[in-house]
Amino acid sequence: AQKVTQAQTEISVVEKEDVTLDCVYETRDTTYYLFWYKQPPSGELVFLIRRNSFDEQNEISGRYSWNFQKSTSSFNFTITASQVVDSAVYFCALKGGAGGTSYGKLTFGQGTILTVHP
Amino acid sequence: EAGVTQFPSHSVIEKGQTVTLRCDPISGHDNLYWYRRVMGKEIKFLLHFVKESKQDESGMPNNRFLAERTGGTYSTLKVQPAELEDSGVYFCASSQVSPNYGYTFGSGTRLTVV
Numbered sequence: 010a011q012k013v014t015q016a017q018t019e020i021s022v023v024e025k026e027d028v029t030l031d032c033v034y035e036t037r038d039t040t041y042y043l044f045w046y047k048q049p050p051s052g053e054l055v056f057l058i059r060r061n062s063f064d065e066q067n068e069i070s071g072r073y074s075w076n077f078q079k080s081t082s083s084f085n086f087t088i089t090a091s092q093v094v095d096s097a098v099y100f101c102a103l104k105g106g107a108g109g110t111s112y113g114k115l116t117f118g119q120g121t122i123l124t125v126h127p
Numbered sequence: 128e129a130g131v132t133q134f135p136s137h138s139v140i141e142k143g144q145t146v147t148l149r150c151d152p153i154s155g156h157d158n159l160y161w162y163r164r165v166m167g168k169e170i171k172f173l174l175h176f177v178k179e180s181k182q183d184e185s186g187m188p189n190n191r192f193l194a195e196r197t198g199g200t201y202s203t204l205k206v207q208p209a210e211l212e213d214s215g216v217y218f219c220a221s222s223q224v225s226p227n228y229g230y231t232f233g234s235g236t237r238l239t240v241v
Binding site for chain 2: 052
């Protein structure tokens, strides 16, 4: 069975602080995909990043960076110099590859509520 | 390009009533998914359409839920009769041929059963 754990239920930081959101996953699939989504107050789920299991390169996009560690089954997300607009719920998700046990459906973590105070 | 559209955005109904949620995917997206988030828990998969066919409905909680996708375009999710535990946010997502490249989600329908 697939499982995604986001141990941090809520995080509160002050603007300009760096913050890391943890994500740990479990899967028996050899090929799989990891995602991060942002849910702002408006409600929609906004896609942030997709990473496949055979690409362990870390990625940076502006103030956002992701650290994929296959050895520890983690896919952590860091926001550098946080801003008030980063306040949202962030979800980590996992999907099996073709032929895997969960191809086509995402398994989500419980989400981390991030509040950035001015 | 229009995104995934869901309506209504909010619905409050009494226990025992029927509610129908609608999702319009991105034009040309064959794959359509329904997900649900209940009471601040994780977002859970309900079902997956490929065009008008149900590819996977393993996440549907019980037979009070009925999903359809007419002609492979928009989809509806009917809850009949609604129960208190059905309250939550229902998300729809769509993707092109391969779901490996991510999904576009709608803004969700917040359903409250009182």
